[in-house]
Amino acid sequence: MSDGEVQRHEQQHNEEMEENHPPGHEKERMRTSSEQKDEEAGFSAKTETKKVHVNGQSHVYSATRDTLFQNDIPNITRTHALSLEWVFGMNPALPVVSLQDHNQLVILYTGAHVGIIYNHSSNSQHILQGHFSPISCVCVSEDRRWIATGDKGPKTMVMIWDSYSGIPVHTFFNCHPEDGVAAMTFSRDTKLLATIGAGEIQDVCIWDWTNETEKPLFSIEINPEYGFQKYFLFNPNDNNQLLSSSENHVLWYSTAEGSLKYYGLKVRQHSEKATSRFNAAADTYASPGSDQSSYMTGVSANQSVFHWRKPQVLTATRVGTIVEWDVDREFTVGQNFSLPRTSRILNVQSAPITVFTVTDSCFVTGDTQGHIHFYDENFISLRQYTQFNLDAIVSISFSKECTEGYLEDCTPEAKPVIIRNFIVSTVSSTVFHVNARTDIPQILFRKDCAPVHALACHPKQPFVVIGNVSGVLNVWNYNNKCIMCSRIFDSQMEKQIQCVTYDPQGLHLAVGFGSGAVHVLNSSTLESHPEECFHYTKDSIQHITFSSDSKYLATADAGKAVTVFRLQTNAESSPRWEYLGRYRSHCKPIQDLLFGVYLDSTQPRLLSLGMDRRLVEYDLENSSVNQLLILSSERIEQSAVPMCMTWYPPLSAEQFLLVTSDQYKMKLFNSTTKMCRKTLRGPTFGFPVKKVAVVPMSEENETNSYYMVYMTNDKIGLQILPLDGNPFKSHAVICHPTGVSSLACSFDGRLVFTAGGSDCTVLSWEISLNALEAAASLGGKDLMPFYILIEGGREGRFYKEMEEFFYYCQICHQGIGTKEKRQVSDKIPLTEVPSLMRALGYFPSEQEIEDMQNEVKFSQYAETGKYVTDINLEEFIKLYINHRPAFGISSHDLVQAFHILGDSSSTRQPVLKRHKLLELLQLQGEPMTEDEVAQCFSTLLCLTEEEEEREGSEHSISESEGKDSDFSLEGAIPDEVSLTTFTSHILGFPSFGDQTSESPPPESNHSADVILEEETC
Structure with missing residues (x-):
């Protein structure tokens, strides 16, 4: 790859992370074996790397194995308002790959839409961020230098990364547009990348990713009768051959004749059990479209490999058998196709095989019992790992580094074999490292992967608590990236954790469960008193919150009811939480629950917001045990559905409640009168805002400005306050493509955390307020950002019509036929605003007209005590843009x-x-x-x-x-x-x-x- 091309890739990666130009020729990219040996021996020092950077060479070309996790790299100035800082959790279905093993232990795994290169030695992560959709498959090159990731979603991408620098070097866009990528594999020399689509009709593509072409070298569609192919492998001895496996077929591919062809063998269950170690099977071959099929002992083929020496392909089945498929010599060398035939079936073990791979002239299997077996080419056992007490194994990845030695279980006449350390991952997301010489396993982490909906940050310490639907509750120190304490709820009634929250003092941690149970825990030990475990409903707890004085706890459940608990203090005993009352206050699901305080008072107040468009306030002061009272219930929307609410920061003399809706609007309501005082255009990033939170004021905030984080269905965003409808004051990034379920801000306003629900991950995002302010300034000052939202801009026809209608309203107000001298003004009375709105194609309801007039009328009342009765053109433009439908009427x-x-x-x-x-x-x-x-x-x-x-x-x-x-x-x-x-x-x-x-x-x-x-x- 040429230096200029690599630098161009780096620049685009740092700026957008969305588009990547293809790299140059492979010969300029791949390192020679001598260079790699020098790097492994430590000959490429950091000083040499710095020298290369000074000379202007690319980071990819000059990177070494130690570049990614160098300790002396200075802090990088954040160029994005939200930067992904850490990933909690992983995708348990995809493999964990060993990248480095000797000097430092480095592995690769995935979570949500990102790849994670994790350095266990330094407990640090480098995140491969660039996909729009969840990553569905991953593979690495033989030398562990190149990583390929593919996704499933509307914008399918395959990205190739440099593992030494973490920089993307090539991206294939829409390579499998139907439904993404199901599997992929590198050839042994890394020149070719093969991918299988995940659509209903799968297609296979072979790419020469080292050239600039965006089209595959070969492609072919697979007959759906062969089942869904989900495992893919190149022949390590011949780039012309590949194989793939489905639940009931094994397919062979070849490009030897200049085009991609494939042949398949159908695997069916046989009623008779194998009676010996070597059984003959039917020698019948099925080509595409043929009615012939092969019957054999065992069920669904799982994974297949090429023999390293013989012309054979071996398939592992789910009943512990290995099937050897003999292939004629002509087929192996690629001269022409001959029909493969089944030679024998080997009953090697009783447990179903989940992993089947080859390393250094050894076959390796992992099974559902967590056992790992090493076999020689005759399937004589060389080594067994059965003492680790694991669950079903998902992947086994061997270290690139190796040493020679003797295995203890080898026969006396055995020759020395290569021994490699390896990484194992299981279905429970336990990942451990095995030293092959000492047989000592080292647990790297237990991710406890399960859907995550519960998330909360400690109000005074750097702790974030994460609860999943399996009943696991972990408290992480997000500065040190370590678990402080943990608790597992084993009871079936207390297993699905749906929501958690800390009280403002950080002493109590309330947990809501899917069964309707509520526990109040000690935040330090996660222990609870039996009397503080409540179960007053069978409906799932959806929202939970404490009052600002920590004396009340409220929950909202799926039964559309609000339950309140009160902290009872007695001189004779320690304080205990007690049940106060429950009220089914909404006829549709409750969207949000919020405590506050009354104006000029410290008395707590509680409000709930429902999908029925009602804002309900509860009378806590007059409520008694088993009698929760309602203070007021008001409808705040006509057609829009409220999504969430929060208290607006004190940016004016009035106290406001901020409410978002599904029509991409944000409204400010007077906290006392519940009058809508302002309507604003909200972020329009594909989905409406469904949760907001004001970022805590940090010590580093020199401007004393307020900011707000929000989440949509799949994005996390940051907003500058006060709200005015300026689109440049908002920034959003994809955080969980399959859906974000919750968010929480750190007490210092430095980080925001998002829970991904079904993707089993929690992401930590670092906030850069300077980057957000810089981006907002690029939108221009005054009305410049709003002109962009008008069709044609300020110079367009629509704006000219707006001006003409505005001045025509002045004439109409003074009288069209009047002969008196006209009063020249740049304002029109509020009574003309509805007519002007309708003239511009926006037809507000009577309630919307009242809201618009109140917004202008009371805009200065709190400061001056006077009403505003007229409006100028600039103010009208803002009013029109903020009130009109975000996307019109379709x-x-x-x-x-x-x-x-x-x-x-x-x-x-x-x-x-x-x-x-x-x-x-x-x-x-x-x-x-x-x-x-x-x-x-x-x-x-x-x-x-x-x-x-x-x-x-x-x-x-x-x-x-x-x-x-x-x-x-x-x-x-x-x-x-x-x-x-x-x-x-x-x-x-x-x-x-x-x-x-x-x-x-x-x-x-x-x-x-x-x-x-x-x-x-």
Whole structure:
């Protein structure tokens, strides 16, 4: 690889981590064997590395084995607002690979969408971050220099990394676009990379990744009859040959004839058991499309390997047998294809084999009992590891470094064999290192991998507590990256940990379980008193929180109820938590639960926010045991569904409650009156914000500014406060592609942690406020960031129309026909704002109009005691951008509404009866009067007075619909209104075509029944 190309890769990696240009020729990239030996012997010193950097050579070219974890590297200035700092947990289904073994112990594993190079000697990580989707497969080159990772998701990528520097050197985009990558493997000389797709019809591609081409050298689709291929391997002696395995087939591939061909053998279960060590099997071969199949003892093929000396392929089965497939000599050397045939079946062990690999002229197996066996080429046992008491083995990876020696179990005439240390991982995510000379295992870590939903940070110390659904609760010191204390809840009633929280003093740790149980633990020992283990519901605990004075504890469960506990203090005994009461205060799931304090008081207050759009406050002061009282219950949204809430920091004289919604809006409500005081455009990164938290003020924060972290379905973000709708003040990155379940901030505001739910990981992100402020400044000052949100910008047609409408409103307010001298002004009265909004294509409801007017009217009341009655153009632009729908009104919204409101029993398409449509308009939501309905339809249908009279003035709504009116819509509106009729004939929109099919549209972020909801809660 040329120096300029490598430097170009490094620059893009540091700036975006999204696109990587292909590297140069492989000869310039690969190191010679002498260079590698020099590095292993320690000849490439750090001073030489620094010298190369000074001369301008690339980091990849100059990197050595020790480069990645050098101790004297200075602290790098963070260029991103959120930088991934540590990964807690791993993907237990993917292998753990040994990268280094002698001078320092370095391994590779994966978690979520990142790869982790972990140095056990220094307890440090280097994170390979660049995928958008979860990593589905990983492989390394023979020399452990190059790492390949592939993912599954909408933006499929295969990335190749330099393990010495941690820099990505090549990326294949959309190489398997259907459903990602299932398996991959390097050739022995590392020049080729082969991948198998994970789609319904799998495809195999062979890539020459050392050249700049983005197309594979060879590709072929696999017949689905051969099953899902999930194991892949190059022949170490011939790059023209590969093999793959599924549950019931083994496939051989060859490129010897200039194209990729494959042949397969079907493996089926046989009713007879093997009676001897060597059994003959049917010598029948099945080619693609053939009806022939081979029957053999054993079930589903698992993993297969090439013999290092003989022309054979060996397959391990799930019943402990090894099947040897003889291959003719011509097939092996690649001259032409001959049919492989089964030579024998070996019953080597009783336990199902989960790992089958080759190392230094030895076959190695791992099984479901946690046993590891070494065999020679005749499958005579050389070594057994049965004393480790492991569970099922997932992977075995041998060290690159090796030594010669004798194995104790070898026969007297045995020759010295190569002994390598190895890394073993199990299904329980236990990873340990085995010294082959001493047979001493060393546990590297136990990840206790299970879905994680519970996460909380200590309010005063560098501790983060993580709880998973297996009942494991760990308290980590996130500075030292070590576990401080741990507890396992074995009881079935107390196994699924759903949420945890510390009290503000850090003395208590409350844990909520999926069974409805609540435990209050000592935060230092994780022990609990039996009287402080509560179980007042069978519904899963979803939210849990303490009051600011640590005297109250509240939970919200899946039963839509809130439960409150109170700390009871007696002079005769130590304080104990007691049950206060439970109230089913919502008719839909509770979205958030929050304690606060009353204004000018220290009295705690408790609020809950529901999917039913209600904000409920509880009367803690007057509540008694078994009688939790409600103080107020108010509906705060019309159509949007609230997602979460938090207390807005003291940036003004008023106290505000911040609430986010599924319509990408953030609203500030007065904490006392519950009046909506401000509506703001929220982050629009694919999904609405579903949890927020104000970052604690840190000592390093020189500006004394406030910041907020938030999470969406798959991203974590950072926001500058105060909120104003400026998109450049927000930054977000993908944190858990399969879904983020929780977040927590460290007490010093330096780190934010995210839990990935099903991906079994917790990620630690370092916050860089300087990088966030720098990015925000690039958006410009004043209104420059807002002009970008207007179609065409400030110089566009829409902005010119906005100006013209604004000044036209001034003229209309003063009177169009007035002869008096006009008062020149840059403002319009608030009464003109609704008309101006509608002229620009945004049609707010009456409640939204009231919210807009209140926002402007009370904007300065707390400071000046006066109302604001007018608004200038700049303020109006901000008001318009923040209040209008984030993505407009789409055709999908109308399609969904018709499927909910319409009747499709008589026709294929949902339709609304005319009387039903008029009834909905006059009774539901914000009811329209009869005259307003008539006026709207007259305008939409362009009915003149003569046409109205001609439609039949004798037929009124009172006659046809039971209403009192002189105007009839019977002739203008058909008896049955379909979606096409409503959009094309009435509204005048283009036809939606096939969108009106009988199949219902996909559901939105919330259930369909919340789109039109009556006051029935």
